[in-house]
Amino acid sequence: MKLSPRDAPTYFKRPKADAAGLLIFGSDTMRVATRRQEVITALIGPEGEAEMRLTRIPTAELRKEKSLLSDAMRAVSFFPGPRVAFVEDANEFVTDTISAALTDWQAGDAQIIVTAGQLKATSKLRKAFEGHSNAYAVGLYDDPPTPDEVAAMVANAELGDLSQDAKDMLMSLSKELDPGDFRQTVDKLGLYKRHDKVPVSPEDIQACAPQSAEAALDDLFAIVATGNVAEIAEILRRIYAQGTAPVGLCIGAARHFRALHTASCDPGGAASGVGKLRPPVFGPRRDAMIRQAGAWGRDRIERALTLLLDTDLALRSAGQTAPQQALVERALIRLAMMARR
Secondary structure (H helix, E strand, O other), rough: OOOOOOOHHHHHHHHOOOOOEEEEEEOOOOHHHHHHHHHHHHHHHHOOOOOOOOOEEEHHHHHHHHHHHHHHOOOOOOOOOEEEEEEEEEEEHHHHHHHHHHOOOOOOOOOEEEOOOOOOOOOOHHHHHHHOOEEEEEOOOOOOOOOHHHHHHHHHHOOOOOOOOHHHHHHHHHOOHHHHHHHHHHHHHHHOOOOOOOOEEEHHHHHHOOHHHHHHHHHHHHHHOOOOOOHHHHHHHHHHOOOHHHHHHOOOOOHHHHHHHHHOOOOOHHHHHHOOOOOOOOHHHHHHHHHHHHHHHHHHHHHOOOOOOHHHHHHHHOOOOOOOOOHHHHHHHHHHHHOOO
């Protein structure tokens, strides 16, 4: 039978104890592994593996010796309780073996848990589980985690109170990061705030979130917008070393100043305008953008955007002979000098 994305999270927490098996497949190996572990723990408990009620069967070994799965399915443990036969990273080469085991499965046998990568709808492995009356198949896709899933991760990490800004920032991160990276960020945050009674803040999340090239760009644009000319060259070297192209850097700078322009034009003031930006801005970066929008004002921001547009056109011009990195650095220095006036 096929599990819908809506029903799957509930089934992962409370799987059917007398089911023949479950297939979990998807391109995100971290998400598949996390859900597989959740199901196995729900079936056999946290001590199930130590009590030898879990048998792990690598696909390569199963392909060589087809009887491994049926033997594990019928093996009797020294300890009482439900048992699981787990086949990891299954592929079409072992489909017939797994299908035969599902057909032979009887009440009291170990439940067959199988994980696989992305499978087409025509996959024989999928059809074996989806067409079985007492087995289930569920596909995990690259959708961001739902609010309920984020709340469950927060609870598992034993995080205490979260400010509203922290909750909003976590939801925003869940859409930006890969599911595995996001889960690791939440786990790291739990360790970071362990035994800390102070509510989780956006600054705490920022300290635990993975640092990307985008974070370095945000640092550069903050330096430019506050007029710190002396720091521009050093951070530019780091950004270029990460593989950022001059055209992409110019586009990012224009995006930053367009956001400042939107904030400066808001009738409710810069704070109100920054609060309406999408994607939302949190924590220290939000406070910095509010200060920048207020300090620059609409007219100077428009002059900055004109300078960046001219630079972008020069970068894309076929007749341009000046080095692109030099053009961008000159534009950023001119912007930083403009911030001082």
